[in-house]
Each structure stands twice: as C-alpha cells, then as structure tokens.
Amino acid sequence: MSTDGWKNFGRYGADRDPGNIHGKIALGRALEDAVERMIIEGGIKSPPSTRRGLTARMRYLMSHKGGREALADAGVTATPATLRAWTKGTRHPRPANQEAVDTAYWTLRARNVLNNPAILKAHLNRDGRGTKVEIHPINQQVVDEPRRRDNLRIRTVQVRYVWDDAVDALAAGDADTLEGIWDDIIADLDSDWGAYTYVSHIGLGA
Structure with a gap:
C-alpha cells in the first residue's frame, strides 16, 4: 500500500479488518490499559480470605474518603464496631462479606487512581525518561495485493x-489532541x- 493510501484509509481495503484503527484510538486504548495495570499491579496482592489481605483492604477503605460508602454499595451492612474489628484483625467476616470487602476495595482504588491523573502522568513520564511505545502496523492481508506493504514491521520508540x-x-475525551500527539510520536520514525x-x-512499556 502506498503512502498516499493512508490519506484515504480504506481505499485499498485496509478497513476490511476492524482491528485496523487510527493511532489516536489505539493510543487512547493503550492509556486505558496502562491505567488498568496501575490499578491492579499496585493493589493488594494477598486474597481477602487471609487476615493480611482483609486487614489491608479494610485499612485502605477506612482511611480513604468514600471507603464506608464503597462498603455500603458493595452490600456490607456490618456495624461500625464490626468494621473496626475486621480492620484490626480481631474478627474475620464470612465469605460473602470477604467478597464484598474485596469489591469495595477495588472499586475505591480504581476511583482514586482515575481521579488523580497526576499518578498516571508521573508513571509515564518516569522523571523525564519517558515511556517506550511499541507500534504494530495494520494487518496487510486485507489490503488489495498490489497495494500491500508487507515490509512494515513493529516499531519501537521512546516517547x-x-x-x-x-x-x-x-480524561477529556479529546480525540483531536490525541491525534496531534500521535502525529508527533510517529514523526520520530523514518x-x-x-x-x-x-x-x-x-x-x-509502563
């Protein structure tokens, strides 16, 4: 596929594969994936069925704004005294409440990460070192054969x-800005x- 074909995407069949998407869309998805990894990988690893896992979740919930509301939304109806006992580890809830505490914890953690974009920015900026971006070209097999670019390869650039x-x-759903950023990223290629x-x-790579 010639370079001109990218100005009129789909003219030669590239749009036959729905997985072939504009870089701004793929960049947005990659950022969402990075947020999800931050939420999960930075979270508590011990299961809520263990004392360590339960008390860690309860301490987070009881010390962060919205924790009690998250517990209530997850279906926990325990008294304040019982919640304190769970937090101290002197009592252990039944399995249904363990699961509810786990749900409340992950819900609140996700909300806190999403509401604090500075965390993700710092994660990607890495004190000025930036983040490695791996770029996979479109699936060429759906492109009309005379226009295929089978020599395209995965490219990696430090951004x-x-x-x-x-x-x-x-966060703002600003696709135009993401498009401009993507243009800046690929401009560093040949x-x-x-x-x-x-x-x-x-x-x-973050």
Missing part, C-alpha cells in the same frame, strides 16, 4: 514530553511515518 497532554486528552497513521495495536 517523552507528551504524556501530560495525552492523559489530559484521554520517512515511512505515514504508514503508521493507522495501526493494529499500540503497547506501552
């Missing part, structure tokens, strides 16, 4: 200085940069 704007754009306007996947 700096764009992450604050990218996170803000994701003269084939236009072939990566549309991609099949973007991975972030």
Whole structure:
C-alpha cells in the first residue's frame, strides 16, 4: 500500500479488518490499559480470605474518603464496631462479606487512581525518561495485493514530553489532541511515518 493510501484509509481495503484503527484510538486504548495495570499491579496482592489481605483492604477503605460508602454499595451492612474489628484483625467476616470487602476495595482504588491523573502522568513520564511505545502496523492481508506493504514491521520508540497532554486528552475525551500527539510520536520514525497513521495495536512499556 502506498503512502498516499493512508490519506484515504480504506481505499485499498485496509478497513476490511476492524482491528485496523487510527493511532489516536489505539493510543487512547493503550492509556486505558496502562491505567488498568496501575490499578491492579499496585493493589493488594494477598486474597481477602487471609487476615493480611482483609486487614489491608479494610485499612485502605477506612482511611480513604468514600471507603464506608464503597462498603455500603458493595452490600456490607456490618456495624461500625464490626468494621473496626475486621480492620484490626480481631474478627474475620464470612465469605460473602470477604467478597464484598474485596469489591469495595477495588472499586475505591480504581476511583482514586482515575481521579488523580497526576499518578498516571508521573508513571509515564518516569522523571523525564519517558515511556517506550511499541507500534504494530495494520494487518496487510486485507489490503488489495498490489497495494500491500508487507515490509512494515513493529516499531519501537521512546516517547517523552507528551504524556501530560495525552492523559489530559484521554480524561477529556479529546480525540483531536490525541491525534496531534500521535502525529508527533510517529514523526520520530523514518520517512515511512505515514504508514503508521493507522495501526493494529499500540503497547506501552509502563
């Protein structure tokens, strides 16, 4: 597929695969994946069925704003005295309440991470070192054979200085800004940069 074909995506059949998407969309999805990894990988590892796992969750819930509400929303109806006992580890709830505490914990943790974009920005900026972006080209098999670019390969680039704007754009649903950021990222490639306007996947090394 010639470079000109990327200006009119789909002219030669690239849109036959719904996995071939504009880089701004793939970038947004990659950022969402990074948030999800932060929520899970930075969370409590011990299961709620253990004393350590339960008390860690209860301490988080009882010490953060919205924790009691998250417990109530998850179906926990225990008295304040019982909640304190769970937090101290002197009592252990039944399995149904263990599961509810776990649900409340992850709900609140996700909310706190999402409501604090500075955490994700710092995670991606890495004190100025930036984040590695892995760019997968579109699936060429759906493109009309004379226009295929079978020589395209996965490209990797270390990206700096764009992450604050990218996170803000994701939070605001600002696709235009994400498109501009994506154009800046692929501009660091060689003269084939236009072939990566549309991609099949973007991975972030963060």
